[in-house]
Amino acid sequence: MDKVGIAVIGAGYWGPNLVRNVAFNPSTDLRWVCDIQTASAERLTSTFAGARATSDLRQVLDDPDVHAVAIATPAATHAELAIEALTAGKHVLIEKPIAASVGEAEKMIAVAADAGLTLMCDHTYCYSPSVRHIRSVIEQGDLGDILFVDSVRINLGLVQSDVNVLWDLAPHDLSILDHVLPTERAVTAVAATGSDPIGAGQECVGHLSLGLRGGSSAHVHVNWLSPTKVRTMIIGGTDRTLVWDDLNPTQRISIFDRGVDLGSAADDVVQRSRISYRIGDVTSPALPDTEALSAVIDELVAAVRGEREPRTGGTSGLRVLQILEASDTSLRTGGVSVDVMLAEDQR
Amino acid sequence: MDKVGIAVIGAGYWGPNLVRNVAFNPSTDLRWVCDIQTASAERLTSTFAGARATSDLRQVLDDPDVHAVAIATPAATHAELAIEALTAGKHVLIEKPIAASVGEAEKMIAVAADAGLTLMCDHTYCYSPSVRHIRSVIEQGDLGDILFVDSVRINLGLVQSDVNVLWDLAPHDLSILDHVLPTERAVTAVAATGSDPIGAGQECVGHLSLGLRGGSSAHVHVNWLSPTKVRTMIIGGTDRTLVWDDLNPTQRISIFDRGVDLGSAADDVVQRSRISYRIGDVTSPALPDTEALSAVIDELVAAVRGEREPRTGGTSGLRVLQILEASDTSLRTGGVSVDVMLAEDQR
């Protein structure tokens, strides 16, 4: 296979970014942009050589030079579109969340497995230089054992009419945690709180308290109403603590050789506690300045060519949904902690 | 009364700050420092003219030139010491938390009321230029109606052997909220989560989700294990949003003329929502660079002289305790939301 022929389905908010990255990628061929509003699709194709616009999905799926479709439509349509594409023999890259329900996601995964085709989630952040670095730092054991995670993603965001802020924004945090945390620290329980102070009909401010295997915890704060933008994740370990500030382009990641040590010393009346502090240096790695979505397309190409499983396959999207559905249950029951049993990768 | 004679009880962590501010205040006379370890008291008095050290509280309370005592001992001792001082006719300034339990605090308040003496809480932050400004901004209605509050206070902190991180740090956030929020937005319910990933025997990471009257919410994140220090509070209103970053000395407060408007327009299929955004200017007020604790001493002097009730009287400390006790209940019951009925100021 020379170039991988790709069609983008959905010309709304995220579609143009997919179109641009497919058009500029040397290994891909942008064949179609498909949207129920043909004019929206045409606005995206007119600039690029060789790309056609359509509102007819059949036309796309009938094109033998289309090897994969990238689906960027509302979540409610994901399952139907993805299954139709897989059935037509196309590989699928799908926006987060993978589907509107756990049941749908499980069906999509099964169809892809049966067809021997790739179902890949566009968990874009997982392909950013920052998250790649975080994953490798944790894998190498530089942080020691993970003690706590705190993720904040607040912004003046587009209040959605169909989903709450947890379903809209937390998939970013949850997919990142899914990607970087070791299996021994997988999520086991979720307590969610949320509020809708503007009467939007949806929670606009949300908090997730996640229990992790082994007694650690993670917390996620998402908020559509904050005029200051904050995107930070703190991952505290027994040896070091990593701070990721995605809005600080000159120093996105800082690794603090600092922490709290639980001493073995006997209790001492004078000492207020047997815990001591390490105050060491801070190191910030040099990171490349590449666009994450460009690496997503590279990963899709590698998967389509059979070189490797995508790092964010369908099951990673399923696990995000499992946590989101549990958070719905928690919200409905006054914030009580709800157990989750996450699906495992079948590799 | 010429100068107000003051004795500081407790020469531990916070005592030296009280001693210094009393010694330098032109309206006060530092008469005694009292600590069970006389040497600790002497280290503080030796520098200052006229101050004496003792380990004998009676000596202090028998001194007719002592008009007020400032108590900076462990919380468990507050009630006994304060009641002894009040009974001896001394006004009392007391560290946070006001006492170890709601019951103790209620008794202290009653004793002070009976004696006609001042019982003032050293809610230091409430006397900082930043919090004073926040209070006046909210009072003047500049933010509009309060929609949400998010407070983060994380740090590599001294893990305590007797109290968890919520009791140690959240009194700061709770006393500030008590001070700046209007009564119509008082706390009505608390859900708390916490974790102890280092096996300290106490929660080292804690989150409070507070329900406020009228459907708004506030969230408090406190953490002893974070090597990055964060002290921010975001107060979102219908008209403007205020961001307080206490660690940014050049711009502690920013007021964003930005927000989300809930339009009255009819639903529109094309529009994703009927909500629109205001992106206006940001304004940062010029604030004086004065030490909050110096203003605390000024307030104590004014109260002792009968000029006015202290802005942070005993009842404000009681309300903080009521929320903390409810958070304990919530922690014990898996994070469930617990109703609180806060005490009202009796003015």
Add this chain to the structure above:
Amino acid sequence: MDKVGIAVIGAGYWGPNLVRNVAFNPSTDLRWVCDIQTASAERLTSTFAGARATSDLRQVLDDPDVHAVAIATPAATHAELAIEALTAGKHVLIEKPIAASVGEAEKMIAVAADAGLTLMCDHTYCYSPSVRHIRSVIEQGDLGDILFVDSVRINLGLVQSDVNVLWDLAPHDLSILDHVLPTERAVTAVAATGSDPIGAGQECVGHLSLGLRGGSSAHVHVNWLSPTKVRTMIIGGTDRTLVWDDLNPTQRISIFDRGVDLGSAADDVVQRSRISYRIGDVTSPALPDTEALSAVIDELVAAVRGEREPRTGGTSGLRVLQILEASDTSLRTGGVSVDVMLAEDQR
């Protein structure tokens, strides 16, 4: 004229940005990319519908549907290429610096004037939302009289083999000053210092001290060797001071209602000076997040269509060169201040 047909000459560092912005602009038609290395041009055209690659400038200039050429080649070739294009009846957009010498620039301006064609400098920063705002703030008199300007542009930069850091980077600062300062504060003298501590054969660190009409001054610091990137400009006025931090995306511009007042009071032995301070609020305007180069293309379109003179015409580029040549003289004579008499716009 329907769409403005544009050819981009030069497919090196800046060319791709021009190509992309021309391709995406709804009012322009990307007709050609021309480079002495055809392969470089082809890499840029292959993605875009309707664009052709060539190494033959004549082919471009013979195309009657090319209305304007955008020249992004080394400065030494600017004059020859621009004059050839103007002679062929094409409007010209040219990278900074406009030419390799004042003499060349004057000739280019004369040729354009004779032909009645636009010669526009791509002083990109002048079309950024920040510089547009700065210009309007100064025009409206918000800063009062300009007292001083301090511009810092330091970075780990590409050490050039043919020009020093002043010729490489200072055109940005000088073109911005040319754009925002009123004529009564035009540059009248230049003192330059520079050093080449790495033996690059060119000054890698440079400083310009500019005398402004009326006794004010401006200073420009440019540096290729700094691993920290700084891009700030401070414009101090009698009423307010503006700080532009181009690397702070959340608050690029801050206007300080602060300053120093020269009182009229009689000398006072006690007072150390008759000067007082105003400490007022800081305001940060909301700025759109648009790409400056997109507005450059819009401006070229408007000029080609005869709607208005471009805001950065050839004479603005000439003035930048006059200052750079004077800085060369100053460097050669040990940093002595050299007078300059800037060309005036002929409008």
Add this chain to the structure above:
Amino acid sequence: MDKVGIAVIGAGYWGPNLVRNVAFNPSTDLRWVCDIQTASAERLTSTFAGARATSDLRQVLDDPDVHAVAIATPAATHAELAIEALTAGKHVLIEKPIAASVGEAEKMIAVAADAGLTLMCDHTYCYSPSVRHIRSVIEQGDLGDILFVDSVRINLGLVQSDVNVLWDLAPHDLSILDHVLPTERAVTAVAATGSDPIGAGQECVGHLSLGLRGGSSAHVHVNWLSPTKVRTMIIGGTDRTLVWDDLNPTQRISIFDRGVDLGSAADDVVQRSRISYRIGDVTSPALPDTEALSAVIDELVAAVRGEREPRTGGTSGLRVLQILEASDTSLRTGGVSVDVMLAEDQR
């Protein structure tokens, strides 16, 4: 000698800081505060046990328990006061600048040497944890050879009636450079520019371009008129570059393992230069949070006790003056570079 008895001369701007640090230092005994206005001195002594106020210098110098005087009066009075104190057998700590002229400083140094007494400059910054760290980093060769230094110290400052901004602020930068740069990179020449845009009668904005031995350069920008406070120093070396941001309490020092390498490769037509870039990690050392002036008093104590020569002896103050006098010459001659031959330490 048990405690070192100290008198502070001058109760103006800096005096109170000296008084406080002497009073709290366990090795010193605050004996006197002397000011021509007795009331000013009394305001400082009244708080502290054992300290007396006076306007009579003789009373101070006649006190056999005064071992050293700390002089914080206007620079014009330094020489006379210091010589009087030295003649009376007292060690001297003196504020920057050491004197009003090179001649005076030389005389003071000679008198101290003859009397075998300490003459120490209060170059406070040199005792800060940051500058101590910078000095050790350079001494250990971590930066490699020093290529350039850029120091910025701008602020809304107190416009002085007697000295310009260079004499007021640059002594900080010059004393730091004197302290941290190796002798092989000592200052050899000064070019100064300045402006007085507010008609204060003194330069309020100043720039120093310093030639260093071996062809490197340093630049100092000082400014009284900037409402934004900046205090940064960049020290670029062949191996690493250090950035000191004194206003960033959480990360004052960053060491960039980045830089520009001058390759030995043959010229290449395609490559724009034979220079390449290293983009490595950034490291921030953990620094103690101690007050510099406290370490100044410790150093004075050690010198008075004969334990070691002070790190900032009289000659370091003399060298600062030599550069300042050369800057005056440069200012008077239109910014021309003026050679300086710095005094050497006589150790």
